[in-house]
Amino acid sequence: MRRAAGGPAFAVLLVLTGAAGLLASWVITLDKFKLLEDPGFVPGCSLNPVVSCGSVMKSDQAQAFGFPNPMLGLVAYGIVVCVGVSLLAGATFPGWYWLTFEAGCLFGIGFVSWLQFESLYRIGALCLWCCLAWVATILLFWYVTSFVVRGGFLPAPGLVKGFFEEFTWVLPLLHVGVVGMLILTRWWSFWTT
Numbered sequence: 001m002r003r004a005a006g007g008p009a010f011a012v013l014l015v016l017t018g019a020a021g022l023l024a025s026w027v028i029t030l031d032k033f034k035l036l037e038d039p040g041f042v043p044g045c046s047l048n049p050v051v052s053c054g055s056v057m058k059s060d061q062a063q064a065f066g067f068p069n070p071m072l073g074l075v076a077y078g079i080v081v082c083v084g085v086s087l088l089a090g091a092t093f094p095g096w097y098w099l100t101f102e103a104g105c106l107f108g109i110g111f112v113s114w115l116q117f118e119s120l121y122r123i124g125a126l127c128l129w130c131c132l133a134w135v136a137t138i139l140l141f142w143y144v145t146s147f148v149v150r151g152g153f154l155p156a157p158g159l160v161k162g163f164f165e166e167f168t169w170v171l172p173l174l175h176v177g178v179v180g181m182l183i184l185t186r187w188w189s190f191w192t193t
Helices: 008-037 053-057 069-088 095-123 128-150 158-167 170-186 188-192
Strands: none
Touching: 008 053, 008 069, 008 128, 053 095, 053 128, 069 095, 069 128, 095 128, 095 170, 128 158, 128 170, 170 188
């Protein structure tokens, strides 16, 4: 069975996105514990009615699986860091491993997209640490997708492979840009008054 390893830049990207998500998950988990101890606790990132981490942490969406979401992040982003460090150490992985990793990234981007929608249109507040995890997950998803497509682990037409070889950076940039525009338009009146 064919094995593959990403280059050093890909490995570093995994370590950095995993570390960013891990940091965000860690801080949110600590703040969640403080909030459970003291319902009046105001997280440091609660800056105004829009950027209000406390409002997000108190929502039902903040524990979608019956436990605080950042606890899932501690595990998932920790795995991403381990994969990146393994690649930097010279590890290679078989195709099934990369497809499983891609499936995890697909779950992550789906979950993050749902959380973005809920934050913007149901909860009505943003958490800055959550936004960091969103950006990390978006970058992770598109670059891992590019890797598995270019490596031939995920079947795709030659045009798609060619696009990913030259322009992978376009997709995460567009994705983050769209989320940024949704945030701006959702709270345009707040930002301009």
